[in-house]
Structures are given as structure tokens and as C-alpha cells.
Amino acid sequence: MKAIAVRRGEETPSVLEKPRPDPAEGEALVRTLRVGVDGTDHEVIAGSHGGYPEGEDHIVLGHEAVGVVVDPNGTGLSAGDVVVPTVRRRPNGSNDYFARGEPDMAPEGFYHERGIDGAHGFMSEYFTSPAEHLVHCPPELAELGFLVEPASITEKAIEHARASRSAFEWDPESAFVLGNGSLGLLTVAMLQASFDRLYCLGRRDRPDPTIDIIDELGATYVDSRKTPVDEVPDVYEPMDFVYEATGYAKHAFETVEALAPNGVGALLGVPSDWKFEVDGGALHRELVLHNKALVGSVNSNVRHFERGVESVAALPEWFTDALVTGVYDLDEFERAFDDDDTTIKTAVEFGSR
Amino acid sequence: MKAIAVRRGEETPSVLEKPRPDPAEGEALVRTLRVGVDGTDHEVIAGSHGGYPEGEDHIVLGHEAVGVVVDPNGTGLSAGDVVVPTVRRRPNGSNDYFARGEPDMAPEGFYHERGIDGAHGFMSEYFTSPAEHLVHCPPELAELGFLVEPASITEKAIEHARASRSAFEWDPESAFVLGNGSLGLLTVAMLQASFDRLYCLGRRDRPDPTIDIIDELGATYVDSRKTPVDEVPDVYEPMDFVYEATGYAKHAFETVEALAPNGVGALLGVPSDWKFEVDGGALHRELVLHNKALVGSVNSNVRHFERGVESVAALPEWFTDALVTGVYDLDEFERAFDDDDTTIKTAVEFGSR
Structure with missing residues (x-):
């Protein structure tokens, strides 16, 4: 064969x-x-x-x-x-x-x-x-069916993110997907049913087929060249949920600032080593005083695949x-x-x- | 009055x-x-x-x-x-x-x-x-009873940390408390029942009354001047749970490296602004590939106070x-x-x- x-x-x-x-x-x-x-x-x-x-x-x-x-x-x-x-x-x-x-x-x-x-x-x-x-x-x-595996990756990330917020009443309304690759777009589509307002980050000019999809999904395209991730709360709104699928490490840290109080960021990218300066005091304080969480997520299991089947079918x-x-x-x-x-x-x- | x-x-x-x-x-x-x-x-x-x-x-x-x-x-x-x-x-x-x-x-x-x-x-x-x-x-x-409020702070942090690990089977054995102040020591005592091995970070020389308490609790004293937080996995062991009560922002980031796979760090300190360099790529990657989480926690509610009463009584x-x-x-x-x-x-x- x-x-x-x-x-x-x-x-x-x-x-x-x-x-x-x-x-x-x-x-x-x-x-x-x-x-x-x-x-x-x-x-x-x-x-x-x-x-x-x-x-x-x-x-x-x-x-x-x-x-x-x-x-x-x-x-x-x-x-x-x-x-x-x-x-x-x-x-x-x-x-x-x-x-x-x-x-x-x-x-x-x-x-x-x-x-x-x-x-x-x-x-x-x-x-x-x-x-x-x-x-x-x-x-x-x-x-x-070949979309089920990537969908399962998102199912797991959502499951772990929601679990991290399960000790209190959490009714998220806004979600921000970092990355307009296939996983990012698939995730925006999967989040449609459970979030009122969706945003998706990219760094491309219109016309672009991924931005067309973001528009069509009713989500807001955020151009990272114009609006850095940590400025999103001022320009758009603070985000209850951030889903990072870029592998761009600065985004992982900026996610803390992008989150609304009690929000959670799911990190999925796998960057290489990269040293840079952060305001570690401000990030640490922000995580604590606003009960924020970051959850890393890799791979997925049968349970997530089963949910992925349903999500892809929908x-x-x-x-x-x-x-x-x-x-x-x-x-x-x-x-x-x-x-x-x-x-x-x-x-x-x-x-x- | x-x-x-x-x-x-x-x-x-x-x-x-x-x-x-x-x-x-x-x-x-x-x-x-x-x-x-x-x-x-x-x-x-x-x-x-x-x-x-x-x-x-x-x-x-x-x-x-x-x-x-x-x-x-x-x-x-x-x-x-x-x-x-x-x-x-x-x-x-x-x-x-x-x-x-x-x-x-x-x-x-x-x-x-x-x-x-x-x-x-x-x-x-x-x-x-x-x-x-x-x-x-x-x-x-x-x-x-004046210890109930600080105990409630720890109850909440534990609750949120455990919630973040509730989407899978998590049987933590090792816990590392950053800080040998009164909250850190109280937390070591409160964690005794649910962890097999406890560690507590400080930066003092023996003889010291806090180190005596750490010893007496059967926990291991870790001197941050000799063993930085991110080297703890090599010198001692990777930690399933890290509880940060120092307000020292670098510790919040080093916590990611101190954690075992699937571990969670609860952050409670409230530092001021402080810019420093991190290997953001390595931290981001580590969070993702090992399903790690960071959970900020502030204050506590009646439910946590009620548990705090039980913890102080014990x-x-x-x-x-x-x-x-x-x-x-x-x-x-x-x-x-x-x-x-x-x-x-x-x-x-x-x-x-």
C-alpha cells in the first residue's frame, strides 16, 4: 500500500x-x-x-x-x-x-x-x-471527519478552561481566539453557540479568506498590528475567555491583560525558547486581584473526540x-x-x- | 468604645x-x-x-x-x-x-x-x-478564631486550584508553599492531611522559629538563596501544587518550572509593577505541553470561611x-x-x- x-x-x-x-x-x-x-x-x-x-x-x-x-x-x-x-x-x-x-x-x-x-x-x-x-x-x-481531531483539541481546552472556573458561577459572554489559522477559525465556529461576542486575532490585510470567514461567523477581526492583545480591553472589551492558538509567546503573557476579571486563558501554542521583558509584577498582581487563570492544554482523549464529532457535525x-x-x-x-x-x-x- | x-x-x-x-x-x-x-x-x-x-x-x-x-x-x-x-x-x-x-x-x-x-x-x-x-x-x-480569615484565603485558593484540575484524575502528592510568613506556615499545616510531601520556601538561616515550625510539620525547608524556585524539580522533586504567598513576582513565573506535569500553581501575592526578563517561550511551551495551570486567587467567601473554621479547629x-x-x-x-x-x-x- x-x-x-x-x-x-x-x-x-x-x-x-x-x-x-x-x-x-x-x-x-x-x-x-x-x-x-x-x-x-x-x-x-x-x-x-x-x-x-x-x-x-x-x-x-x-x-x-x-x-x-x-x-x-x-x-x-x-x-x-x-x-x-x-x-x-x-x-x-x-x-x-x-x-x-x-x-x-x-x-x-x-x-x-x-x-x-x-x-x-x-x-x-x-x-x-x-x-x-x-x-x-x-x-x-x-x-x-479529519476535522474531528483538531475539534477535539479545542474541546479539551474548553473543558479544562471551564473546569478552572467551576468553583464559582461563571457566565462568560466574550471570547477572543488568538490566531486565524485553521484551528483558530474552527474554534471561533465552535464557540459561536456558547458566547455572545467573539473576536479573532490575525495579522493580515483585507481582502483575506480567513477574515471573510471571521466576518461571516459574526466575529470581530482584531488586527494585532493595530491592536496588541493587551490593548484589546480598551479598544474592544475585556475577554471572559481567551484561546491562544498562535504559539507566539508574548501573546500568552498579554492574555492576562486581555482577560476580564474571573476570566481564563487557554494556551495551546508550542513556541521555542524566547527571552523578553514583561512587567511580571503587574501580570502577577492582575492574575491575583482579578481571580484570573491560565490553563495549558495539549492533545485530547476519546471523550474530547466524541464531543468533537458532535461539534464538526454541527x-x-x-x-x-x-x-x-x-x-x-x-x-x-x-x-x-x-x-x-x-x-x-x-x-x-x-x-x- | x-x-x-x-x-x-x-x-x-x-x-x-x-x-x-x-x-x-x-x-x-x-x-x-x-x-x-x-x-x-x-x-x-x-x-x-x-x-x-x-x-x-x-x-x-x-x-x-x-x-x-x-x-x-x-x-x-x-x-x-x-x-x-x-x-x-x-x-x-x-x-x-x-x-x-x-x-x-x-x-x-x-x-x-x-x-x-x-x-x-x-x-x-x-x-x-x-x-x-x-x-x-x-x-x-x-x-x-482570628486565624479563620487567613485559613479561608487558603481554602479558596485550594478550591480554585483543585477545580482547575477537575477535568481529569489528579492525585497530587507534593506541594510547595512559597513563603514562610504566617499564611505560608498556616497553609503548610492545612495541606498536611492531603499531601504526602510538603515543602516550604524561605530565605532565612537556622536557627529560626519559622524553620522550626516547617521541620516540626514534617515539611522540607527550601532556602531560596540556595535553591531558586525553578530549580526545585532538580534538587527536590517536581511539585503537583505550588501555593505562592510571597508577592515576589519572579516566583509566580518560576512556579511554572517548579510544577510537575498536570500541576497547578495558586498565586496569592500582590506585587507592585516590576519589569524583568523571562524565557517566555519556554514558560508558554511548558504550560501547554504539560497541561499546567496558574490560578490567581483573592479574598474568600462564607463557604471558604466555614471550611476555614474546620481547618483551624483541626x-x-x-x-x-x-x-x-x-x-x-x-x-x-x-x-x-x-x-x-x-x-x-x-x-x-x-x-x-
Whole structure:
């Protein structure tokens, strides 16, 4: 079967021929439909994040997949089930994080990440997976199921942010998404139902397809070149919830100033080291005197994927049409890895239902 | 009646003669037993925090009180009840925060703080209070009830920190209290029941009475001059919970590095502006990749006071004997405001039960 992988020493993905995998006990065999591409894939390709599976000279890419079960192999699944695989897998033997269904909370050494770190991903015509790491999707989501993994990332961040505010009555009205990439836009769409006023940060000029989506979602576009994050309360309003999906570290600190009293900032970006000056006294004081919180969030578990399925199913068609700017067959898969201002979200198509 | 107050333009407290207050409808009249002194009192005296009641040339100090009801005035209380007053009060009319019993979550303008900001405190022979802001204390706590308010501050911080970890299974074992002042030591004692290993940060040499208490509590003293907060994971262990009670802003940032994966830092200090350099990229990344959280916490509500009563009642006698280094009558009240290395916690005594 064909797979899209990056070889050790190379910095572009290529198509490899690999044997079709056989499901082990407890695993199902899945025929891949589509696999999305995101910033993490670009980091894996560049070698700046993740690592190769032990003993392998390549890693199959892809962690945002949707597929169809072709061999349930005695698991509770049925042939024809549309499924989305989760990303983290047991490295060797089990551990408490996996045993309680929370691999997203495991520290390094306690997990591999398929397509990212230590395990092959889903960009191949077939993949196998333990049934417990396959989340059911309604058949109507066969084409858009590759959005469930990114949606699950947001579900987890929202869950942890809300948990941090659960000791008191918190009725948030305003939310500010930092970043107009595909995850940022998806998050704005997902927050629509629960927030009265939405804002989304970017650094682009109109006309721009991401700003068009922000407008269409009824959110307010905030240009970070004109309005720094920490000035947003003065120019717009203080934000009950900030969702940071930029990886730009100054934004993480400015988030404290952007928040309304009792607000929470969910941080999701993964920046490199970067030293800069902050008014640490003012930030510390602001966190304390206004009961603010910052919550870091990485990865997601089955519970978040299940909610992600619901969230993706609820997205309006105009939105997914605008968000997904390209779905490419294997023979032009390179185009899925293009990253320019007209590209928002792409996927590689391996087959159809 | 006599009251300890600071007058506008003065920077030391003095004893004033004031009329005994009459309880309004819904208020009880309370005879004051003891009132504790903490860092906030020193800030109020210095004029660096809080403010005078409107139209007044002085503010009666004290927000950590215990007293006995002398006139229930038709409230549900009974004469002889030992009570601890909460600190925040409605400024004018009600608001949602007070209506739902969460004045601790109110932003500025929605509250006064008795003895601190906009309202007279409890350092007088009698005070009045709405019954809903008086928390019952067992009579045995008549002498130590002034510790309930600081204990309630810790109860709230713990509640919010635990809430932030409530979306997953969190079984913390190690806790690190930053600060060996009276609040820090009280917190170490309060955390004993729920953490296996406790650490407490200070910057003093042995022999020192606070370090003796830390030892006696079975906690490990960490000298910040030898082991900076961010090196604690290497020298001791990563901490599941960090409680910051120093007001030293660099500690708030170093807390991120001190935390174990999935850990939470509760910030309680109130520093002044202070610009310094941080590796913001590393801190941001660390928060995200290890699902860490920072939670600011200020003030406390009746629920926290009620838990504080239980916590103070559970403190061992040797601990409170060592913690409370002085209780002074009105005629030597100045000694309660001394702040040297042999002073840990002091109170002014207005009467006995």
C-alpha cells in the first residue's frame, strides 16, 4: 500500500510502498479516507518536533484521520463503520494514564503520538488501531471527519478552561481566539453557540479568506498590528475567555491583560525558547486581584473526540466549504502541504466511502 | 468604645474613641474578642493598599476578627454565639456577586473590604455586621478564631486550584508553599492531611522559629538563596501544587518550572509593577505541553470561611502555640504591629468570652 512519509535526513514528504498492516488482537483494520494537514505536520517534516518510530528510517505522517473499518477483527466494531483514530498510543505496556482513558494527560515517556512522535501516522491506504482508540463517526462525516481531531483539541481546552472556573458561577459572554489559522477559525465556529461576542486575532490585510470567514461567523477581526492583545480591553472589551492558538509567546503573557476579571486563558501554542521583558509584577498582581487563570492544554482523549464529532457535525456547510481549501489525491499530495495565504485547511484523500 | 485606626496623613495606627455602633435591620452587634494582624494591615497603614471609607478621616483597621454576638437584633443568631466576620461588603445596594454569595469574585467597584478598602474594620471593642456575613465558630475557637480569615484565603485558593484540575484524575502528592510568613506556615499545616510531601520556601538561616515550625510539620525547608524556585524539580522533586504567598513576582513565573506535569500553581501575592526578563517561550511551551495551570486567587467567601473554621479547629495545639507569637491588649497594641524575625502571627485582644 502507499503511504506518505518523511525519511530520516529528508525534509520533504514522499510516497512509500509499505506492506498493508495486519491487525493484532484487539485491533481493527481501517481503510483510510482522508487525513488532514496541520502545523504539527510541518514541524514533523522539518524535524523540529516529534521523532521517528524506534528502528525505523521514516515516519508515516498524519494524525488527523477518518477511515472506514474493513476488518473489525473480533472487536466490537463493524465493517463499514466510519471512525476517527485518536493520536496518543501506549509506548510499551500500559500505564495509568491510558488505563483511565486520559493519555492526553501523560507526560513524555508514557506515550507515542501517531504521525508525530515514535509511531507511524495515518497517511497510508490502510492503518490498524486498537478499537478503544477508534471513535465512531456518523457516515455523513466520512468526508469531514479529519476535522474531528483538531475539534477535539479545542474541546479539551474548553473543558479544562471551564473546569478552572467551576468553583464559582461563571457566565462568560466574550471570547477572543488568538490566531486565524485553521484551528483558530474552527474554534471561533465552535464557540459561536456558547458566547455572545467573539473576536479573532490575525495579522493580515483585507481582502483575506480567513477574515471573510471571521466576518461571516459574526466575529470581530482584531488586527494585532493595530491592536496588541493587551490593548484589546480598551479598544474592544475585556475577554471572559481567551484561546491562544498562535504559539507566539508574548501573546500568552498579554492574555492576562486581555482577560476580564474571573476570566481564563487557554494556551495551546508550542513556541521555542524566547527571552523578553514583561512587567511580571503587574501580570502577577492582575492574575491575583482579578481571580484570573491560565490553563495549558495539549492533545485530547476519546471523550474530547466524541464531543468533537458532535461539534464538526454541527458546523454549517458554508463554513467547512470555506475552511477546507483543498483535498488532494495521492498523486498530487504535495499540494496538501502548501502553506500560503490562500490555504486554510487541506487534506489528502486516500479513498471514499 | 476604643478602636485602632489609621488617620489620613498618618502612617502609624492609634487608638480612637468612637461611638458604639447600633445594628441596623439584619445586622447583629458583636463584641470583639481578638483581631489578627497581617501584611495587608501593614500595607493599609503605609497607604500602599486600600482606601478610607467615604467621608471619613480615618479607617478602623483589622479584617481577621473573632467576636461574640451581644445583640442578635432579630437575626437568626443568638447572644453568646462566637462568630467570625467575612471581609467584603456591599458598597451601595446589592449586586449579583453578593446575591449569589460570591463577593470574593466581584471586581473593583462592587465591594468594600472592611479594614482595608472603603469600610471600617473590626479593631474596635464592638462592631456590627449583617448576619449573613457572620460565620459561626465553635466556642473553643474563641481565642484562635482570628486565624479563620487567613485559613479561608487558603481554602479558596485550594478550591480554585483543585477545580482547575477537575477535568481529569489528579492525585497530587507534593506541594510547595512559597513563603514562610504566617499564611505560608498556616497553609503548610492545612495541606498536611492531603499531601504526602510538603515543602516550604524561605530565605532565612537556622536557627529560626519559622524553620522550626516547617521541620516540626514534617515539611522540607527550601532556602531560596540556595535553591531558586525553578530549580526545585532538580534538587527536590517536581511539585503537583505550588501555593505562592510571597508577592515576589519572579516566583509566580518560576512556579511554572517548579510544577510537575498536570500541576497547578495558586498565586496569592500582590506585587507592585516590576519589569524583568523571562524565557517566555519556554514558560508558554511548558504550560501547554504539560497541561499546567496558574490560578490567581483573592479574598474568600462564607463557604471558604466555614471550611476555614474546620481547618483551624483541626490545627494541633503545638502549631498554633508556635505560630501565634503574641496577643496584645489594647494598651500595648503597637506590639501587634511589630514585624521582625521573631514575630510570626500576632493579634490584638479586645476582650475574652
